[in-house]
Amino acid sequence: MSEPVPTASTLPAQPPADPAVVSDETPSTDARRIGPTFRTSHPLASGPVVQPAPTVDGFVETFLGELNYGQGVLLSQSTVNDQYLALARTVRRYLMADWLETGARRRQAQQKTVAYLSAEYLLGRQLGNNLLATNLQDVADAAMSRCGIDIASLRAQEVEPGLGNGGLGRLAACFVDSLATMDVPCIGYGIRYEYGIFRQTFEGDRQVEVPDSWLSLGSPWEFPHPERQVLVHFGGRTEEVTDENGRVVCRWVPDWNVVGMPYHYMVPGHRNGVVNTLRLWSAKATQAFDLQIFNSGDYAEAVRAQTFAENISKVLYPEDSTPQGKELRLQQQYFFVACSLHDFIDNTLPHDFDLRRLPERLVVQLNDTHPVIAIPELMRILVDRKGFDWDEAWDITKRCFAYTCHTLLPEALEVWSVELLGRLLPRHLEIIYRINEEFLEEVREAFPGDEMLVRRMSVIAEHPERSVRMAYLATVAGSKVNGVAELHSQLLRDKVLPDFSRMWPDKFTNVTNGITPRRFVLLANRRLSDLVTDTIGDGWVTDLDRLRELEPYADDASFRAAFREVKQGNKERLAALLRVRDGLEIPQDSMLDVMVKRLHEYKRQTLKLLHIVSLYDDVVSGRVAAEDLTPRTVVFGAKAAPGYHLAKEIIFLVNAVADTVNADPRVAGRLSVAFPANYNVTLAEKLIPAADLSEQISLAGKEASGTGNMKFALNGALTIGTDDGANVEIRRLVGDDHFFLFGMTEPEVERLRPGYTPSMYYEEDARLRSTIDLLASGHFTGGDRQAVAPVIDNLLHQDAFMALADFRSYLDAQERVEAAYADPDAWSRSAILNVARSGFFSSDRSMRDYLDRIWHA
Numbered sequence: 001m002s003e004p005v006p007t008a009s010t011l012p013a014q015p016p017a018d019p020a021v022v023s024d025e026t027p028s029t030d031a032r033r034i035g036p037t038f039r040t041s042h043p044l045a046s047g048p049v050v051q052p053a054p055t056v057d058g059f060v061e062t063f064l065g066e067l068n069y070g071q072g073v074l075l076s077q078s079t080v081n082d083q084y085l086a087l088a089r090t091v092r093r094y095l096m097a098d099w100l101e102t103g104a105r106r107r108q109a110q111q112k113t114v115a116y117l118s119a120e121y122l123l124g125r126q127l128g129n130n131l132l133a134t135n136l137q138d139v140a141d142a143a144m145s146r147c148g149i150d151i152a153s154l155r156a157q158e159v160e161p162g163l164g165n166g167g168l169g170r171l172a173a174c175f176v177d178s179l180a181t182m183d184v185p186c187i188g189y190g191i192r193y194e195y196g197i198f199r200q201t202f203e204g205d206r207q208v209e210v211p212d213s214w215l216s217l218g219s220p221w222e223f224p225h226p227e228r229q230v231l232v233h234f235g236g237r238t239e240e241v242t243d244e245n246g247r248v249v250c251r252w253v254p255d256w257n258v259v260g261m262p263y264h265y266m267v268p269g270h271r272n273g274v275v276n277t278l279r280l281w282s283a284k285a286t287q288a289f290d291l292q293i294f295n296s297g298d299y300a301e302a303v304r305a306q307t308f309a310e311n312i313s314k315v316l317y318p319e320d321s322t323p324q325g326k327e328l329r330l331q332q333q334y335f336f337v338a339c340s341l342h343d344f345i346d347n348t349l350p351h352d353f354d355l356r357r358l359p360e361r362l363v364v365q366l367n368d369t370h371p372v373i374a375i376p377e378l379m380r381i382l383v384d385r386k387g388f389d390w391d392e393a394w395d396i397t398k399r400c401f402a403y404t405c406h407t408l409l410p411e412a413l414e415v416w417s418v419e420l421l422g423r424l425l426p427r428h429l430e431i432i433y434r435i436n437e438e439f440l441e442e443v444r445e446a447f448p449g450d451e452m453l454v455r456r457m458s459v460i461a462e463h464p465e466r467s468v469r470m471a472y473l474a475t476v477a478g479s480k481v482n483g484v485a486e487l488h489s490q491l492l493r494d495k496v497l498p499d500f501s502r503m504w505p506d507k508f509t510n511v512t513n514g515i516t517p518r519r520f521v522l523l524a525n526r527r528l529s530d531l532v533t534d535t536i537g538d539g540w541v542t543d544l545d546r547l548r549e550l551e552p553y554a555d556d557a558s559f560r561a562a563f564r565e566v567k568q569g570n571k572e573r574l575a576a577l578l579r580v581r582d583g584l585e586i587p588q589d590s591m592l593d594v595m596v597k598r599l600h601e602y603k604r605q606t607l608k609l610l611h612i613v614s615l616y617d618d619v620v621s622g623r624v625a626a627e628d629l630t631p632r633t634v635v636f637g638a639k640a641a642p643g644y645h646l647a648k649e650i651i652f653l654v655n656a657v658a659d660t661v662n663a664d665p666r667v668a669g670r671l672s673v674a675f676p677a678n679y680n681v682t683l684a685e686k687l688i689p690a691a692d693l694s695e696q697i698s699l700a701g702k703e704a705s706g707t708g709n710m711k712f713a714l715n716g717a718l719t720i721g722t723d724d725g726a727n728v729e730i731r732r733l734v735g736d737d738h739f740f741l742f743g744m745t746e747p748e749v750e751r752l753r754p755g756y757t758p759s760m761y762y763e764e765d766a767r768l769r770s771t772i773d774l775l776a777s778g779h780f781t782g783g784d785r786q787a788v789a790p791v792i793d794n795l796l797h798q799d800a801f802m803a804l805a806d807f808r809s810y811l812d813a814q815e816r817v818e819a820a821y822a823d824p825d826a827w828s829r830s831a832i833l834n835v836a837r838s839g840f841f842s843s844d845r846s847m848r849d850y851l852d853r854i855w856h857a
């Protein structure tokens, strides 16, 4: 006899509704709050209700069901947004059973889990990726066309969650994709910013930032979990109290709280039945907080308090190199870190878990210094809340953390003033002081009599103001410290943390970055993917080294022709997009030369600009006949931090040069410049597959790795680049003949640095002089010399990133590019070899390296 299906009245009683806030003071054994809320032997309760195998009919039915019952509209009345939301909810249904199963399997297996802590995740659009992961693309296409809907317009409707600034955030998104594809237990923790990276617009060629309200049209990919809310404390003071065992313990008496509300996002592996979780925290006011004020009768004050709390996750800081020591940023950091550790320790581990074994179950990877406050937070949890003695807690903590550094710029290394830290997190400051005290004792023992060394290595800096060096704290506490490309890791050891690497040589390691081939090849470049799969099968998608099997085809004329057709098709697709998106015209028969990345002086967009102006100058001055120029279209994409004035001047100048060059008949059909606004993941997916030439021209020793460089190489663009970041490894793998190297090496840069005089290059190089004179003349700014002065003056009198010193070498390399491009067969051969030899740059490989060298999971 089958059991009756439970109805509402036969269901076991649910636990009473509670404030749904798990606070620090809540005993961790309170298992009511998570896990199954009822137990029944009914078979329907033990596993997910499985979505029937996908058929076009089934998909149509689910889609219409979502439209009618989820959106509450008829197909005939529905908007594109209704249809997009219904389609997204349909796709997520097909992922749901795998998600529930993965979660259940993970709870059962109790394996070591990677908690990836990152303040940023630059995810890109979800619909396409999830259709790809579930292999539902064809079914969805057919189902939508049966409903009379153009699926492309629904894809275009999705606003990408831009919860990151650039490389660091996109890397985190690639890593969680790879971990799911490799079936590694991982929870990505971060912040659900209400406003992601600003939308860039241009007004009069200048950048104007518009808030990115990515949630406003609905967010079908997220699942709020109010039952897993966490209370986070701030401010107040500490006091010593005697506990029930007569021990003197420290107690934090905070003076305000906020609630962290988790939103879960699916992270599907590639067609492997695995769906991991990304858990992003949103800040809310506490009820208690509100109530108190409401009861006092001050309604307006209560609402203000709510705004205050919710400010914490309101907006992503759009700076990506110069930390400003903003209080709200520290609040954001502590907020998401406290929520995440609490979530793992109290809500994810079994409630009887013996925390002495924590390092067997948890490894916390710190994505740069932004989450480093997690170190004193774990110490506080263990010592103040769980009753561990200091030494044991420290031993556990050290084995749980590892730290990735993503920069070499001294100004990007985060420090927090002791005044601010002490005001916001008084207990954490005490803990940091004690960690530092004991660490410095260790230094004194290892290197007796060297007080200068002790001062240099101290986690607490004394000048210009007393502050905590977060990178040092991470290095002291982390079991491993890694850089993100070979050169970067070496410079990190030798230049950024030399004393630490002397003390603990084995702590330092390298993991070269990678990118997910699912999004950046399979999804972004369907044409190339089909060609590759037709040639060597589809194993490359999850084993990118297999692209090597393409090498012999570089010598096959028909393969090269097919490869060129792929590129051409991608260029046409890009041209069509830029026409409607930006009103830009891209000529079809020209070299597509692309520089897309954040705008920063060290990345040297100005060097690219000087190159464009010099080509233009050659023609307008009559030195070179227009017919002798290699037809070239330069595409820029770059956002500047809103407060980075020089970067914004550079954007203005690029736009001004583009306007002039594009309007000048003397170079028509030979040289054009396009600067589509608002470069983001969505645009990258269209731009990169169309590129012929990838610009990776940072000053050697400044770009930690770069990941755009990898995306271009894997999509068959050739790189013109300096010996910097992962360019070094790209060149080594693809071969010198298939990479255009130029510029000083890092040691050469350091040798030139003392007494560097940029104006000398101006004086001595006639071509550079003519280029700069033309720019400075106001030719590109309607005669306004003032408008170009900030950039020109900086180049001539400061040029901190030595664009002028590398100018000549860059131009020579560009001439080699032109010579190579003149031979289409040789060029495509090189491009194919770039694809075939870049499998190393899969983020799957990066993840294997983290697993082997750091996580041992």
Ligand code: 26V
Pocket: 165, 166, 167, 168, 169, 171, 317, 318, 319, 320, 321, 322, 323, 324, 368, 406, 407, 412, 484, 513, 703, 704, 705, 706, 707, 725
């Ligand atoms: C710093 C700051 C400072 C405070 C304001 C917010 C903020 C946000 C991010 C950062 C760190 C920037 C570091 C970064 O994005 N590094 C990039 O990381 C990429 C992934 O490893 C790497 O490919 C790039 O070379 C590196 O610049």
